[in-house]
Amino acid sequence: MNTPAPDLRAIGWPDAGDATPAADRAGALAAHPQARPARVIEQHRSGYVVAEAPGHALTVESPPEWMRRRFPPQDRAAVGDWVLIEDATPRPRIVALLPRRSTIKRAAAGEHYQQQLIAANIDTVFVVCGLDADFNPRRIERYLLLIRGGGGTGPDAPEAVVVLTKADKDGSDADASLAALAELAAQGIVAVAVNAKDRDSVAALDRWLGPGRTAVLVGSSGAGKSTLTNTLLGIEKMKTSEVRESDARGRHTTTYRTLIPLPSGACLIDTPGMRELKPTGEEDLADGGFADIEALAAECKFRDCHHAKEPGCAVRAALQAGTLDAARFANYLKLRDEVAGAAHQLATRLAQKSDARVQGKALNKRLDEKYGKH
Structure with a gap:
């Protein structure tokens, strides 16, 4: 058995x-x-x-x-x-x-629509971002959309945690960076700043790394994912390299995804840096870190409000009052259009598959009628 x-x-x-x-x-x-x-x-x-x-x-x-x-x-x-x-x-x-309980995926690069799985059966996703030139709230929002908006709902949905590394670097301002993510914190998305080389500092992540749990690290090259992995392991297992001074970008020291058991009893999946993060079309903007903007949009006078010059627009009112960040709203619109475009591609692909199945069944029926069943 x-x-x-x-x-x-x-x-x-x-x-x-x-x-x-x-x-x-x-x-x-x-x-x-x-x-x-x-x-x-x-x-x-x-x-x-x-x-x-x-x-x-x-x-x-x-x-x-x-x-x-x-x-x-x-x-x-x-x-x-x-x-x-x-x-x-x-x-x-x-x-x-075997059946999955959660996934993280993105649309694969290229003209033709395909989905690419990043990891499966995970409890927590650590979105790793350096406190240097790598820090980019808009890219963090994109990650959160793919994780929270497309990774499933209910008790099996993975939790997203933003991990700001390089808190030990000269010129890093963890407090200012955390403040820049205040809208996400208001939605219950936790962000922590750590020195990825210091085990005592990295202990802030222990609450998500208990026995039997699985976490995955995602982020750009040079963000500190492999350094974080080595510190959690207590040994230098993963190869690391220095980042460029000009743009804080690193080389792909991790070239493939790998799952590693940790001393805590958890499993950690390290991933290569991802330059392109395309939505699959299955994402929900409200679940993906934009619940506040979606709630504002629901208060607009017109249901089909474009948040441009329409009267009674609650979103424009929030922008003018300074309670909604303009850059974040611009990113929301960009991601909304990308999700809509990907959803159209997905629907087209599903329809093509359905048509192909119908045509295949019709062809088999004609062959059976002409030549008899074999």
């Missing part, structure tokens, strides 16, 4: 109180009685590395259908996913992907 081993709990296997439908997991386990659960800790072009316990990693093969060009990327396993594996030659293979 493929009952999960106790060591799986050390890498985040959900306990009995997990909100994910237990029946879905049980059904998948029952369908593959010779398989056993493992967690994806690395994802590469050629396959996956999974673990059944801390320090017990093995390379496995992907299911053949995952290698097909048109297979939806979001239906393949990502780092943090739970899969079922079976022993095979020359190496074990994945036979099933």
Whole structure:
């Protein structure tokens, strides 16, 4: 019987109180009685590395259908996913992907609409931003939209925490930067400033890193994600490099996503810096850090108010009164348009898939009528 081993709990296997439908997991386990659960800790072009316990990693093969060009990327396993594996030659293979309880994703770069999973089955997302030229409230808002607005709702939705690193750097002003995020703090989004090289300072994150929990680090190159990982581990495991003085940007010292068990009993997923953060079209602006602006818009005199010159516009009134930051509102409008555009692309793609299925069924019916069923 493929009952999960106790060591799986050390890498985040959900306990009995997990909100994910237990029946879905049980059904998948029952369908593959010779398989056993493992967690994806690395994802590469050629396959996956999974673990059944801390320090017990093995390379496995992907299911053949995952290698097909048109297979939806979001239906393949990502780092943090739970899969079922079976022993095979020359190496074990994945036979099933277990149900997810949360994801973080973005729209992939390129002209054609695709979704790219960043991580799965996570409790907390640390949005890492340096207290140097890397500090950018607008980019933080974009991250929060993807995390909170598109990562699911309810008890399984990942919590977003803004982590401002490099508090030890000359010229850094943590208080001023935290004040610049006051609108987010008013919505319950926690922001903390730390020296990523100092374990005592990084202890501010311990409340999110208890046994059985999984956190992921996201942020631009040079923000301090790998330094933070090393400090939490207590060893220099992740490669780090200096950032450029001109723009505080770093090189991609982390080149692939990896899940690492921490001494606290939590798991941490480190990710490469992301230059492009495109919405998928599934995001909700209210959940994504703009609940206050959405609430103001609901008070406008006209339901279809564009917040330009219409009379009775509550948003323009807040801008004029100085209670709504103009730069933040401009970013809201930009992201609103991007989400709408992505939603249109998503709807078009789903309609095309539906049409293709209908056409395929019609073709099969004609062939059956002409040649008979085989």
